[in-house]
Amino acid sequence: MVVNELDALREKYESCNTIAFADLSTQMILVTDSSSNRRREVLDDLCAEASLLLGANGKLAIGLKQSNSALVASKSSVRIFLRAEDEPNDVLCCICAPTVDAGAFLADARACIDRISSAA
Amino acid sequence: MSDLNALAQKISALTAQDVVFEAGSRVISQGGSPAPLDSVLAEIDDTVLERNLEFTADTQKINLIVAGRRLRGVLAVSSMGAEDVIGKTVSREEPDLLLAVADLISSICSSANRLTVRSLAPEPFGTGGERGISAQGLAEIWQVETDQAPQTPMGRFLNTNKSAFSAVLHVVDDEIVATFGDFDTLQTIWETQVAAFQARQKKTLNADDGPQLICFDGALEDGTAAALALADEDVVLIAYPANNIGAVHSSWRAIFG
Numbered sequence: 001m002v003v004n005e006l007d008a009l010r011e012k013y014e015s016c017n018t019i020a021f022a023d024l025s026t027q028m029i030l031v032t033d034s035s036s037n038r039r040r041e042v043l044d045d046l047c048a049e050a051s052l053l054l055g056a057n058g059k060l061a062i063g064l065k066q067s068n069s070a071l072v073a074s075k076s077s078v079r080i081f082l083r084a085e086d087e088p089n090d091v092l093c094c095i096c097a098p099t100v101d102a103g104a105f106l107a108d109a110r111a112c113i114d115r116i117s118s119a120a
Numbered sequence: 121m122s123d124l125n126a127l128a129q130k131i132s133a134l135t136a137q138d139v140v141f142e143a144g145s146r147v148i149s150q151g152g153s154p155a156p157l158d159s160v161l162a163e164i165d166d167t168v169l170e171r172n173l174e175f176t177a178d179t180q181k182i183n184l185i186v187a188g189r190r191l192r193g194v195l196a197v198s199s200m201g202a203e204d205v206i207g208k209t210v211s212r213e214e215p216d217l218l219l220a221v222a223d224l225i226s227s228i229c230s231s232a233n234r235l236t237v238r239s240l241a242p243e244p245f246g247t248g249g250e251r252g253i254s255a256q257g258l259a260e261i262w263q264v265e266t267d268q269a270p271q272t273p274m275g276r277f278l279n280t281n282k283s284a285f286s287a288v289l290h291v292v293d294d295e296i297v298a299t300f301g302d303f304d305t306l307q308t309i310w311e312t313q314v315a316a317f318q319a320r321q322k323k324t325l326n327a328d329d330g331p332q333l334i335c336f337d338g339a340l341e342d343g344t345a346a347a348l349a350l351a352d353e354d355v356v357l358i359a360y361p362a363n364n365i366g367a368v369h370s371s372w373r374a375i376f377g
Contacts, residue, residue, distance in 0.1 A: 048324045052317075053336070062313055062357075063339025063346045064305065070336050073369055074329040075377050098373055103366025106337075 002116050006033035009112045013105055015097040021116060022047045024056045025089040038095075046093045050081040054091060069110070071102060078102060082109050084117030092116075145176060145236035150374065151280040154271060156229045157264050163237050165189050165255035172240040177232035182225060185245040192245060192252035194221055197228070209246035210253050218253060222261045273331070274354040277375050284368055286344065287359040305340060306357040314348065314355065333372045337362050351376065 006019045010033045020032045020043055029043045038046075053061050053070035060066060069082040078100050084090035092113040096105065148159040156177065163173055163186075170187035172195055181198040184191055193209045194202065202224050210218045229235060259265075271279070278288060278298075287301030289310055296307075331351035339346040340359055347368070349356040360368060 045325065052320055052324050062309060062317055062348055063336050064341065065339060067336040067339045073333040073372055076329055101366065102369040
């Protein structure tokens with residue numbers, strides 16, 4: 001179950017407060033972790049940001065090629081986005097506190113999205 | 121140091137919002153930025169009432185008695201071999217002692233990766249009436265230029281992480297002000313992608329959340345990562361090995377909050 005994977009990742013990182021699984025081709029959030037109580041508009045904005053940063057429909061954001069993960073650090077949060085290795089439209093969108101250990105979280109989130117995508 | 125420059129530095133220090141405390145000590149230099157000896161001088165220059173300033177340079181400690189913006193002497197050192205200078209008031213009348221104290225502080229602090237300071241109550245010190253030596257006098261001995269404009273947070277971020285980056289392109293008000301490493305690709309990105317990206321980002325996200333660090337894994341040749349750092353009028357494009365992301369983000373948070 002996708003939600004179990006999302007819950008497991010969120011439970012491992014106290015500083016993570018929302019994880020969502022989205023489809024970039026339709027720009028829709030498909031599943032969130034079971035504790036998330038974010039409003040629909042916030043999730044829509046999160047999905048739009050994933051599309052902007054990871055590039056939907058072959059559109060580049062910054063760089064010479066599309067990234068498989070992106071991170072936005074601001075004063076209030078760290079937002080992390082990862083694309084599945086085998087299915088470019090499957091993405092994980094995460095909202096964390098600024099204190100998150102970005103390196104460790106990215107490694108675990110990478111494994112999480114690849115498991116979800118390969119099981120789908 | 122001119123009066124106006126000194127005043128500007130004091131105001132800058134007072135308005136700084138990125139002061140970092142660690143277990144009650146204030147972090148005054150990290151990763152060599154600002155230069156540790158500059159930070160020691162600034163602390164001496166900022167201390168008017170008599171204080172015992174405890175500097176921790178990585179694993180070593182040195183306690184200095186400071187008053188009237190002057191160094192009076194060394195109260196204690198965590199390492200051995202400084203017995204000749206401990207407890208003695210420094211003075212220009214005793215150049216050998218003055219040089220020994222300056223060398224001791226320099227040997228402990230100058231190459232510190234992390235330098236912190238704690239201001240403690242003064243302890244009885246020395247017997248003579250000497251006032252010690254001013255921060256400016258120490259700067260002359262160390263040949264440190266103190267008349268420098270204060271660094272911006274973005275400047276500190278770039279200096280602190282210089283070894284973690286392979287190339288940098290720093291733009292202020294649409295003008296390239298600094299580059300580092302092989303920046304040709306970054307310049308092309310600046311010229312062809314950044315404005316459009318910022319416009320799309322503004323349209324997508326209405327809220328302005330202050331300074332931002334945006335990292336793109338594997339966006340450049342050979343899997344190198346790219347980052348866009350935005351703060352006020354500063355726009356910086358950075359190329360860095362992808363596995364440095366944790367350290368780069370951690371440093372960003374320490375400086376920009």
